[in-house]
Amino acid sequence: xxxxxxxxxxxxxxxxxxxxxxxxxxxxxxxxxxxxxxxxxxxxxxxxxxxxxxxxxxxxxxxxxxxxxxxxxxxxxxxxxxxxxxxxxxxxxxxxxxxxxxxxxxxxxxxxxxxxxxxxxxxxxxxxxxxxxxxxxxxxxxxxxxxxxxxxxxxxxxxxxxxxxxxxxxxxxxxxxxxxxxxxxxxxxxxxxxxxxxxxxxxxxxxxxxxxxxxxxxxxxxxxxxxxxxxxxxxxxxxxxxxxxxxxxxxxxxxxxxxxxxxxxx
Amino acid sequence: xxxxxxxxxxxxxxxxxxxxxxxxxxxxxxxxxxxxxxxxxxxxxxxxxxxxxxxxxxxxxxxxxxxxxxxxxxxxxxxxxxxxxxxxxxxxxxxxxxxxxxxxxxxxxxxxxxxxxxxxxxxxxxxxxxxxxxxxxxxxxxxxxxxxxxxxxxxxxxxxxxxxxxxxxxxxxxxxxxxxxxxxxxxxxxxxxxxxxxxxxxxxxxxxxxxxxxxxxxxxxxxxxxxxxx
Numbered sequence: 001x002x003x004x005x006x007x008x009x010x011x012x013x014x015x016x017x018x019x020x021x022x023x024x025x026x027x028x029x030x031x032x033x034x035x036x037x038x039x040x041x042x043x044x045x046x047x048x049x050x051x052x053x054x055x056x057x058x059x060x061x062x063x064x065x066x067x068x069x070x071x072x073x074x075x076x077x078x079x080x081x082x083x084x085x086x087x088x089x090x091x092x093x094x095x096x097x098x099x100x101x102x103x104x105x106x107x108x109x110x111x112x113x114x115x116x117x118x119x120x121x122x123x124x125x126x127x128x129x130x131x132x133x134x135x136x137x138x139x140x141x142x143x144x145x146x147x148x149x150x151x152x153x154x155x156x157x158x159x160x161x162x163x164x165x166x167x168x169x170x171x172x173x174x175x176x177x178x179x180x181x182x183x184x185x186x187x188x189x190x191x192x193x194x195x196x197x198x199x200x201x202x203x204x205x206x207x208x209x210x211x212x213x214x215x216x217x218x219x220x221x222x223x224x225x226x227x228x229x230x231x232x233x234x235x236x237x238x239x240x241x242x243x244x245x246x247x248x249x250x251x252x253x254x255x256x257x258x259x260x261x262x263x264x265x266x
Numbered sequence: 267x268x269x270x271x272x273x274x275x276x277x278x279x280x281x282x283x284x285x286x287x288x289x290x291x292x293x294x295x296x297x298x299x300x301x302x303x304x305x306x307x308x309x310x311x312x313x314x315x316x317x318x319x320x321x322x323x324x325x326x327x328x329x330x331x332x333x334x335x336x337x338x339x340x341x342x343x344x345x346x347x348x349x350x351x352x353x354x355x356x357x358x359x360x361x362x363x364x365x366x367x368x369x370x371x372x373x374x375x376x377x378x379x380x381x382x383x384x385x386x387x388x389x390x391x392x393x394x395x396x397x398x399x400x401x402x403x404x405x406x407x408x409x410x411x412x413x414x415x416x417x418x419x420x421x422x423x424x425x426x427x428x429x430x431x432x433x434x435x436x437x438x439x440x441x442x443x444x445x446x447x448x449x450x451x452x453x454x455x456x457x458x459x460x461x462x463x464x465x466x467x468x469x470x471x472x473x474x475x476x477x478x479x480x481x482x483x484x485x486x487x488x489x490x491x492x493x494x495x496x
Binding site: 147150151152154155157158159161193195 | 385387388389390403405406407408423
């Protein structure tokens with residue numbers, strides 16, 4: 001069976017594309033899929049750091065796309081998770097080192113080798129974005145509950161539709177307490193504007209910062225709310241689209257249940 | 267020819283379509299009118315034979331008998347065909363109804379509106395030569411432009427430009443009116459105060475400024491007596 005190329009994009013920078021790519025990739029691999037995560041942020045690579053693989057890089061995605069090496073040579077095997085591979089970005093080139101045609105060819109090669117290929121798209125809508133979406137079959141848009149992120153995600157969604165790709169939405173960094181107090185957009189507000197399929201709600205989680213710095217996979221940590229949310233997102237991408245969404249709430253389940261009984265919460 | 271002088275003549279004659287239109291001054295005595303008609307008709311020789319004559323008293327009022335008397339006189343003396351009063355003038359109400367029938371032009375009107383369904387997203391720009399109707403939302407960062415009206419059947423959160431052709435009568439209407447900026451015929455209004463609830467509002471130009479009002483309450487087109495093509 002041929003693999004699927006999924007581009008993870010957002011438009012705005014700093015909303016958690018790289019974390020999402022690393023976490024969803026790890027979660028998909030933990031479910032037994034052969035997964036490649038590709039860092040498309042040429043010149044500003046950091047997916048390797050997030051995954052703790054920075055000192056093993058020999059070849060990169062530009063080499064693979066230009067045929068300087070085999071796909072297998074560029075793919076770095078993860079230390080902790082089997083079946084998870086990283087194809088790092090080049091740090092010395094810029095975004096013009098690649099073009100959409102070469103990415104379409106590279107995507108074909110990757111499909112033959114892996115079940116899932118996750119492309120970590122750079123911020124912006126320029127050449128880097130064009131390259132990342134060129135060979136993609138599907139797209140996941142990461143958005144935070146901020147007006148600026150929603151605006152950029154909206155633009156990206158328009159561009160993806162223009163390329164006949166129907167994107168799915170992840171809302172990242174939700175702070176339930178702030179949503180409850182009305183200081184943060186709720187996920188309903190975001191979906192109202194973007195109106196695409198929602199595949200996951202990820203709560204703000206301090207462990208993300210810790211795992212990003214140490215290079216440890218977030219999804220292996222059972223206590224991390226964000227990690228568990230990414231695992232559920234991976235399940236939805238991996239043939240369980242109907243898995244119910246868990247909405248982050250500020251209160252514990254105990255208080256929720258009491259609230260439900262009293263009719264205070266839905 | 268002196269038109270003032272002509273207006274004072276007791277009998278005037280002109281050809282209208284297939285008939286001769288005779289305008290008379292109805293207040294003169296019948297024999298004076300007959301004399302005048304005699305003068306005019308004698309000059310026409312055989313042209314009067316079997317002619318269709320319209321006798322127009324030139325004013326409303328009952329002149330049926332006068333027309334009949336003069337008609338019989340003309341028939342006997344000059345052998346004219348028919349003598350009829352002028353076609354009845356329509357009353358004001360009738361005339362208005364008739365105009366509306368003519369004005370039911372929407373039946374033959376080729377629509378000048380661009381109707382779109384869907385969501386206009388950030389960075390997208392939709393322009394229409396005349397009116398633009400979006401069945402869906404206009405997101406923040408999106409731009410909708412129309413030569414005439416902009417109508418959004420959903421939320422308007424982006425920028426809307428109406429009346430690009432300079433038509434100050436253009437409006438911007440939305441079911442949920444929260445635009446970033448609006449322009450009508452070159453007038454700009456930014457930071458339009460928005461109502462909290464979802465009410466249909468519309469922007470229009472009033473005394474050289476853009477005014478936003480509750481559409482249903484203002485009901486701006488309800489005062490038009492008859493549906494008009496816009």
